[in-house]
Amino acid sequence: MVASLAACQPSASSAVELGQSPAGLEQVPLTITSGGAKHRFTVEVASTGEQQAMGLMYRNRLDPDRGMIFPFDTVRQASFWMKNTLIPLDLIFIRPDGRIANIEANAVPLSLQPIYSDGEVTAVLEVAGGRAAELGVRPGDKVEWKR
Template sequence: MGRRSTGRGLTAGILAAGALLGIAACSPQVSAEAGTNAETAAPTVHPVSGLQVIPLTVESAAGKHRFAVEVADTPEAQRKGLMFRTELGPDEGMIFPYDGKTAQSFWMKNTPLPLDIIFVGPDGRISNIAANATPYSLEPVYSVGPVLGVLELAGGRSAELGIEPGDKVAW
């Protein structure tokens, strides 16, 4: 799914720079003592999108949920999102990082999979969820206020895991 609203007072350069700074600050670091295991040996680039894949955690009343998410940190990646994708694993998703100062809207154009669109407020907590967004729909779904990020998961996954507004998201 792609991001639809553009130019809400921010230039593409500022978005890309801010997103890159956020990723650098939140990327996992592995100590020299850590050695090699399944977690550190995992690929860091998605084979279909070519986007960086990073860990993301949602802390809910039901527990801590870990995901491997693609980072849509450029205007081009944000426009494309998960369009044309026919598969998304239960612990996979995509994060769209923002500066936490503007509201965002998304649509499902050219997106064959139902998605849960999770809007993360400036405080790092979920502000609202558009659950099971309808594939191919041109109807926009909106954040409730400004967002630090928008997380897309497979449709129904939020309810399945008990993820709700107020839960903490970290990437």
């Protein structure tokens, strides 16, 4: 979504499928490798425009080992906002090589302020606010999930 806004709302390299989330989205394993440590998550895949527009809106909580991945069909500058998103989130922008471009930590719930990627990315990962810092995740770390 070049210069467009996606709402922040409702994978590891393993091929294990985890079925659908309560929101009806595919769930896959995702791993962030940071300084030799592997941090594993189960993420919902927001693959359609409608799913990406809804994202994690209206949710009251997000477990520390959960998240949502927004894969793009083309590499692009990404822009998100927190409209109707009730919980703080870390937005992790992922380059085509799977490396983290930048992280917007603790994005403010309900904010309409745009949050941009540093350059072109192929996906955005949303996890609970503060989780990236808690795990020591930083730009340059590797993100892998079933695409």
